[in-house]
Amino acid sequence: MEWQPDEQGLQQVLQLLKDSQSPDTATQRAVQEKLEQLNQFPDFNNYLIFVLTSLKSEDEPTRSLSGLILKNNVKAHYQNFPSNVADFIKRECLNNIGDPSPLIRATIGILITTIASKGELQTWPELLPQLCNLLNSEDYNTCEGSFGALQKICEDSSELLDSDALNRPLNIMIPKFLQFFKHCSPKIRSHAIACVNQFIIGRAQALMDNIDTFIESLFALAGDEDSEVRKNVCRALVMLLEVRIDRLIPHMHSIIQYMLQRTQDPDENVALEACEFWLTLAEQPICKEYKYKCILFCLSPLSIHHLAFSFLIFQGDVEEDETIPDSEQDIKPRFHKSRTVTLQHEGGEGEEGEDIDEDEDDDDDTLSDWNLRKCSAAALDVLANVFREELLPHLLPLLKGLLFHPDWVIKESGILVLGAIAEGCMQGMVPYLPELIPHLIQCLCDKKALVRSIACWTLSRYAHWVVSQPPDAHLKPLMTELLKRILDGNKRVQEAACRYCSYFFTCSYLLCCLVLCLSSLN
Secondary structure: OOOOOOHHHHHHHHHHHHHOOOOOHHHHHHHHHHHHHHOOOOHHHHHHHHHHHOOOOOOHHHHHHHHHHHHHHHHHHHHHOOHHHHHHHHHHHHHOOOOOOHHHHHHHHHHHHHHHHHHHHHHOOOHHHHHHHHOOOOOHHHHHHHHHHHHHHHHHOHHHHOOHHHOOOHHHHHHHHHHHHHOOOHHHHHHHHHHHHOOOOOOOHHHHOOHHHHHHHHHHOOOOOOHHHHHHHHHHHHHHHHHOHHHHHHHHHHHHHHHHHHHOOOOHHHHHHHHHHHHHHHOOHHHHHHHHHHHHHHHOHHHHHHHOOOHHHHOOOOOOOOOOOOOHHHHOOOOOOOHHHHHHHOOOOOOOOOOOOOOOOOOOOOOOOOOHHHHHHHHHHHHHHHHHHHHHHHHHHHHHHHHOOOOHHHHHHHHHHHHHOHHHHHHHHHHHHHHHHHHHHHHOOOOOHHHHHHHHHHHHHOHHHHHHOOOOOOHHHHHHHHHHHHOOOOHHHHHHHHHHHHHHHOOOOHHHHHHHHHHHHO
């Protein structure tokens, strides 16, 4: 007989869910204590799944919250669930994956994935076949809900899905996903691409067997009107460039032209994925064969525009904040890495600190996450290392206009460009440095904190050249201003000045720097 809730118990659970949405601290403590008590009773989880899947008279936030509490219980206590409770939860999830509410469908998908992550893919044999069968449903909600759950499973269990432990279900799943690249719904198309994308880096055999069909299907969606579809197409091509470049070479001119267009996509998330392409291309031996296309990317007005701070980023920036107490965000460690490079080199060189580029400290501390500004700067950096001085005749006229622009936002992006090309184009930049270094030193006194901060970073990129010149020429005025910035009214500038002073101290003129520092304090 199917489990049914006791009405009194159901009302208690509903009241608990309502109370848990209260902002009152005392109420939250009481809710937590009550949850710990109720978790002693296995039936409590039956009530939670019932509210999520069957109590459609309740509001969606309450139903979703019930599912999220159940998800947490699964993560913490699933091994203690009686088999009848676990079976009831799994059955209800599959029976309600097509709920009319997108929020409830997503919550059920998360719950299914959490159960699967507890080792249940092996002991829940009907899960994958049933989800794949539900993709054929004429009901959109059922198809979308099933795809959402499958996408989460593919993200969390890609290696297991390509193993003998499950009898290699990808042999059926990959061809199935490819069929939905032509679905009329952009949401379904996006899900289908995202599912397949999970198996590119791992070179899943089922995908390699269908690689040509996959690539042809991606090309067919290149101009899709949906931004999420375009983003996933770009992401797929970037990963394929790394693992199956042999299949892309015949189409490379068209792909590069496409990525130039997508780098200028009005959707920033699409532009970010396209920008990753140039980072990956720079690491491929064929990169130099497409020199002029790469230079076009570097010169693209939109590429330079991406380097400028978004007003959404700095609109709340305080020019002088030294009197404001440090928040946790101010003092927590930061780890800035390219998403692409991190995936490629995870666990590789530099893990213990050796062979780490001197620019491990990011030029941009405004956001700790990977964004379009950072990706554009990184792409410019790696392409400068590939093409070196060949880049300068094309870039310098544009750079001059940026560096001396009256709009501080544009000027700041120009200073970032100058720093980004420092390593790759150093030899070609030497004739221009006697004019540029004094300008950068002057920027250390700019009224905008973000200009002062980025000037610290860019000057550090040219530290070796600065200390190779007579001390009075550039080093002494630079160190004088840099030391003043340590006492700057803005915390970000203080941090940048402290960090990049160390670059000058590690150069061969360490003693000279120390003497200049001491004399500057007098």
